[in-house]
Amino acid sequence: MTATIDYADRRARLAEQLEHVGCDAIVVDHPPHVRWLTGFTGSNGAVLVHADGSAMVSTDGRYTTQIGIEAPDLELHLSRNCAVELAGRAGAAGVTRLGFEAAHVSVASMHRIAAALDPAAGAELTETVDLVEKLRAVKDDAELEALRDVADIAVRAFEGLVESGIIAAGTTERAIAADLEHRMRVGGADGIAFETIVASGPNSAKPHAGAEDRELCDGDLLTIDFGAAKNGYHSDMTRTLVVGGSEAAEDFAMEIYSTVLRAQLAGVAAARPGTPLADVDRACREVIAAAGHGEYFVHSTGHGIGLDVHEAPFASTRSKETLAAGMTLTIEPGIYVPGYGGVRIEDTVIVTDGEPEIITPLPKTV
Numbered sequence: 001m002t003a004t005i006d007y008a009d010r011r012a013r014l015a016e017q018l019e020h021v022g023c024d025a026i027v028v029d030h031p032p033h034v035r036w037l038t039g040f041t042g043s044n045g046a047v048l049v050h051a052d053g054s055a056m057v058s059t060d061g062r063y064t065t066q067i068g069i070e071a072p073d074l075e076l077h078l079s080r081n082c083a084v085e086l087a088g089r090a091g092a093a094g095v096t097r098l099g100f101e102a103a104h105v106s107v108a109s110m111h112r113i114a115a116a117l118d119p120a121a122g123a124e125l126t127e128t129v130d131l132v133e134k135l136r137a138v139k140d141d142a143e144l145e146a147l148r149d150v151a152d153i154a155v156r157a158f159e160g161l162v163e164s165g166i167i168a169a170g171t172t173e174r175a176i177a178a179d180l181e182h183r184m185r186v187g188g189a190d191g192i193a194f195e196t197i198v199a200s201g202p203n204s205a206k207p208h209a210g211a212e213d214r215e216l217c218d219g220d221l222l223t224i225d226f227g228a229a230k231n232g233y234h235s236d237m238t239r240t241l242v243v244g245g246s247e248a249a250e251d252f253a254m255e256i257y258s259t260v261l262r263a264q265l266a267g268v269a270a271a272r273p274g275t276p277l278a279d280v281d282r283a284c285r286e287v288i289a290a291a292g293h294g295e296y297f298v299h300s301t302g303h304g305i306g307l308d309v310h311e312a313p314f315a316s317t318r319s320k321e322t323l324a325a326g327m328t329l330t331i332e333p334g335i336y337v338p339g340y341g342g343v344r345i346e347d348t349v350i351v352t353d354g355e356p357e358i359i360t361p362l363p364k365t366v
C-alpha cells in the first residue's frame with residue numbers, strides 16, 4: 001500500500017498559521033520545506049504560500065522538467081534567485097507582511113528578499129520561527145511508510161554485517177563502516193543519512209567519532225551509529241557490541257552496557273502521546289545518574305527524524321514540547337568514559353496512541 005501525499009492540505013495548514021504570526025503570505029526556500037510543501041525535490045526552489053492557501057513556485061532552468069512532474073499543479077516562475085523572484089511577485093500582488101524563515105535565510109538573502117518586496121508601499125518582511133518544523137513534526141501515513149522502509153534497509157544491512165563475521169579483532173573501523181554502507185546501498189538506500197560512526201575501544205568514548213584506521217581488539221566496546229537515506233527520508237540507530245562477545249568483555253564494560261540498556265528501555269517506554277519530552281529525557285537520565293554515571297551522559301536523549309536527520313521534536317532537559325501520536329523520536333542515551341570507552345544504544349520510534357512502534361528492531365544484547 002502506498003499512501004498518497006496531500007500537498008495542498010499541508011500548504012493549507014501552513015496558511016492557517018500565517019494569521020497567528022501576522023503575515024499575509026510566506027516565502028519558503030529551505031529545500032526540505034519546499035519538498036514537504038510541494039513535492040519538488042530539486043536543490044534550488046522556493047514556494048510562496050498566501051494566507052488563503054494559494055501558492056506559486058520558483059526554480060531555475062535545470063529543474064523545469066522535474067518540477068513539472070513533481071509539482072504539476074503549481075504556477076511556476078523560473079529564476080535563479082527563487083525567493084527573491086517570489087517576493088517580488090508577492091509585493092506586486094499587494095502582500096504587505098511577507099513572512100520568511102529566520103532559521104534558514106542568510107542575512108544577505110533576507111536583504112535581497114526585502115528589497116524585492118514593495119518597500120515604497122510599506123511592505124515589510126516578518127521573521128517566522130519553526131512554523132513548518134512544527135507541522136512536519138507529526139508525520140502523515142506516507143511519511144511513516146517511508147521511515148519504516150528506510151529503517152528496514154538499515155536493519156537488514158546491520159544483520160548482514162553481523163552475519164558476515166567481519167566484526168572481529170584485526171578488522172579496521174573503516175572497513176566495517178564501508179561494508180555497512182555498501183550493504184545499505186545494495187539493499188535499496190539512495191545513500192547514507194550521515195557519516196557512519198564505527199568507534200572502537202577508547203574511540204567509543206567520543207559520541208561523534210567517525211571511522212578510523214584503528215583495528216578492533218578483543219574486549220573493545222564497539223559503537224556503530226548508522227543510517228540510510230531513501231526518497232528524502234532518513235534512518236538513525238546505534239548498537240554497541242563487545243568485540244569477541246560478552247566473554248571478552250570487562251565487568252565495567254558490561255556494567256555500563258546494562259545501565260545504558262535500562263535507560264534506553266525506560267526512554268522508549270516513556271515515549272507516549274501527551275508525555276513532555278523533558279520527561280522522556282529524564283526517564284533515561286535518572287537511570288544513568290542512579291548508577292553513578294550521570295556525568296558521562298553528555299548529550300540529550302533524542303530527536304525527531306524525517307526529511308532531516310535531526311528535526312523537531314527534541315528530547316532534552318530543556319525541552320518544552322509534548323509528544324503527540326505520529327511523531328518520530330530517537331531514544332539514544334549513552335555513557336562515555338574518557339580514555340576507556342563508551343556505550344550508546346539508539347532506536348527510532350513512532351509515537352502511537354498505544355505502545356511506541358520501534359522501527360529499528362535489532363537485538364540489544366552484547
Ligand code: GLY
Binds near residue numbers: 194225226236332346
Ligand atoms: N548519528 C547522529 C545521531 O544519532 O543523532
Ligand code: MN
Binds near residue numbers: 346
Ligand atoms: Mn545515531
Ligand code: MN
Binds near residue numbers: 303332
Ligand atoms: Mn540520533
